[in-house]
Amino acid sequence: MSSTATATRPAVTGYDPEVRFYATRYNQGGRTVYSLDLSLSQIAGLIPAPDPATPQPGNRRVTTSHAAAFGNYVRSNEHWVVPAIVLRGVSQFDFETLESIEGTEFGIISLPFVALTEIHILDGQHRILGIHLALRGIAAELEKSRNALNRAVKRVNPDDPDTQEAVTDIQDHVAVLNKQRIRFEKERASVQIFVEDGQTEYQQMFYDIADNALGLPASVKARFDTRKAVNRVLQDVLAHPLLAGRVDLEADRLGRSNPNLLSAKHVVEIVRTIAVGIEGRIGRRVESELDERDLLARSNKFFDILSESFPLFKDMKSGEISAADLRASSMIGSPVIIRTLAGVYQELRKRGVSFVKIKKFFSDLDPFLSRPASKDWVARTGGELFFEGALSPTSRRQDLLALSQTMVQWAEDRPAWLLDK
Numbered sequence: 550m551s552s553t554a555t556a557t558r559p560a561v562t563g564y565d566p567e568v569r570f571y572a573t574r575y576n577q578g579g580r581t582v583y584s585l586d587l588s589l590s591q592i593a594g595l596i597p598a599p600d601p602a603t604p605q606p607g608n609r610r611v612t613t614s615h616a617a618a619f620g621n622y623v624r625s626n627e628h629w630v631v632p633a634i635v636l637r638g639v640s641q642f643d644f645e646t647l648e649s650i651e652g653t654e655f656g657i658i659s660l661p662f663v664a665l666t667e668i669h670i671l672d673g674q675h676r677i678l679g680i681h682l683a684l685r686g687i688a689a690e691l692e693k694s695r696n697a698l699n700r701a702v703k704r705v706n707p708d709d710p711d712t713q714e715a716v717t718d719i720q721d722h723v724a725v726l727n728k729q730r731i732r733f734e735k736e737r738a739s740v741q742i743f744v745e746d747g748q749t750e751y752q753q754m755f756y757d758i759a760d761n762a763l764g765l766p767a768s769v770k771a772r773f774d775t776r777k778a779v780n781r782v783l784q785d786v787l788a789h790p791l792l793a794g795r796v797d798l799e800a801d802r803l804g805r806s807n808p809n810l811l812s813a814k815h816v817v818e819i820v821r822t823i824a825v826g827i828e829g830r831i832g833r834r835v836e837s838e839l840d841e842r843d844l845l846a847r848s849n850k851f852f853d854i855l856s857e858s859f860p861l862f863k864d865m866k867s868g869e870i871s872a873a874d875l876r877a878s879s880m881i882g883s884p885v886i887i888r889t890l891a892g893v894y895q896e897l898r899k900r901g902v903s904f905v906k907i908k909k910f911f912s913d914l915d916p917f918l919s920r921p922a923s924k925d926w927v928a929r930t931g932g933e934l935f936f937e938g939a940l941s942p943t944s945r946r947q948d949l950l951a952l953s954q955t956m957v958q959w960a961e962d963r964p965a966w967l968l969d970k
Contacts, residue, residue, distance in 0.1 A: 620683030634673035858911035
């Protein structure tokens with residue numbers, strides 16, 4: 550065999566007992582850390598999928614639905630982002646240093662296949678399982694679509710354009726799936742491997758990672774997650790005169806000393822209620838159909854009506870009462886009551902009730918909502934939604950729905966006590 554043939558033959562790597570990657574090596578907290586950038590497919594190939602039925606030592610139980618949601622997020626979002634996956638190795642790996650700069654070594658790490666079973670997940674098990682599930686899903690959908698394409702091609706009738714359209718639709722879907730698979734093969738995520746062989750120590754590492762991670766409150770998520778229409782209109786809704794300067798942009802819950810009327814989370818919940826009602830859900834279809842300008846207009850109109858119907862809101866805007874004092878003295882200052890009224894507003898508008906009549910109804914409710922819940926109010930709302938003297942009803946979804954439905958009924962068939970207020 551000539552040397553030329555040997556030189557041009559592709560290298561056979563399947564018999565190699567180890568896999569090598571460019572990496573960095575450094576120390577953190579007294580431990581050796583290896584940092585790699587791997588494609589999502591490589592991550593799935595090197596790290597077994599966590600078993601939801603068997604929690605890994607030193608880690609919590611993995612939730613399949615949460616993992617699947619991450620996989621779907623990467624598949625459907627070309628602008629996905631993910632923090633580093635953190636793994637634990639029980640021993641040092643062979644590392645060839647190519648250059649060293651200020652405590653960081655740049656080089657090549659060798660991972661023996663036999664040692665991969667000794668690499669465990671510290672942080673990122675839902676992401677890893679999500680990658681596995683996504684790759685399996687792509688493969689299964691490709692096989693199903695290709696079979697469907699073969700059948701569709703056989704049924705093509707030159708005289709029936711619908712049969713050719715069916716082929717085109719399936720081809721388009723196959724192209725989308727192939728594009729997703731290529732992204733999983735090409736796009737990368739950071740992987741850190743900490744060397745730690747002590748069980749007590751790595752359990753402490755898991756706790757430290759979880760304890761030091763600052764989760765995002767829903768109010769912050771609402772401000773930065775622009776994939777949802779209700780979040781995209783939030784900034785404009787916050788400019789409404791009733792809300793401007795009176796919404797907490799960081800916290801989800803308002804303590805007694807909080808000077809704001811609502812949190813950003815509350816405002817988003819109110820806007821969502823205006824869009825689909827208290828019990829409504831915004832799935833993909835509804836999300837695609839939402840008109841942001843219309844949703845903003847409806848939301849602003851709701852807050853206009855609130856401002857004009859309840860004198861305490863006028864007093865708050867003029868500075869005669871603070872938002873905190875309003876929340877502490879009347880039901881109308883309760884975020885739950887405001888959301889309930891948003892549900893009433895949405896349902897009445899859906900039934901064709903005019904803004905004028907909705908404003909009149911809200912104004913009729915003012916004497917009852919501008920104070921804590923009276924004994925009569927508790928009875929009129931069913932006896933189970935309020936306690937006497939309460940400033941808010943219970944906040945369970947079914948209770949909000951029951952209260953909203955009761956108020957809608959009052960609006961359409963005025964009870965005598967509301968007419969004789």
